[in-house]
Amino acid sequence: MQNTNDTLTWLKQFPELSGLDEHAINLLSKYARIVEAPIGTIGYREGAPCGAYVMRLAGKSRVYKMSASGREILLYRVAAGETCVITTTCILGNSDYPASTVVEEAIRDVLIPAAAFHQLMIDSAIFRKFVMTNYGALISDLIVLLDEVAFHSLDARLAKVLLDAKSSQITRTHQQIADELGTAREVVSRQLKRLEQKGAVSLGRGQVEIVNRSALEKLANT
Secondary structure, eight states: OOOHHHHHHHHHTTTGGGTOHHHHHHHHHHHHHHEEEEETEEOTTTTTTTTTTEEEEEEEEEEEEEETOOOOEEEEEEEETTTTTTHHHHHHOOBBOOSSEEEEEEEEEEEEEEEHHHHHHHHHHHHHHHHHHHHHHHHHHHHHHHHHHHHHHHHOOOOOHHHOOOSSOOOOOOOHOOOOTTTTHHHHHHHHHHHTTTEEEEEEEEEEEEHHHHHHHHHHTT
């Protein structure tokens, strides 16, 4: 069990909660726990029950949806200082997870059991505002994803994925990129080859190098 000082330490990563009253802090001190997991750990699987609210202290995980044929599409990532919109949805609605998540960078999380979470939502306006503000922002991000999938071409989405890497050297396999886009590896390989032929990228084994960033930016905006 954590003491109050331990709770105050991790709360510093969430400045929106700085005004929590003593009752809320005592609830967190009594029930919240910190867990860690290495790369490759499955955080939750589709269909599993949701038992706790998650607040990320360190690391990163990928939340994805798997089709009946085994094809994966990235929904979003959860990084330090963030919460998980699907977890929030499930704990508020008392429903099972509709997607899965896997750790990409070793994580450190605060888990608040469902009963304590619901009590905090009732008792603390500050905690309630924190949860709903984060929830609203993450829902907006998901709507942007739906917009991209529904209305943007695959080559435009591919260009955006490459640009979002924030580096000219992208160490990622064609299969990993395909998983992020929710398509087949062969499709991504063909699209990358076309980009290489146009002089936008250079392809290597497990690596893509951006050669002409402006060309990708123009494609991403189409």
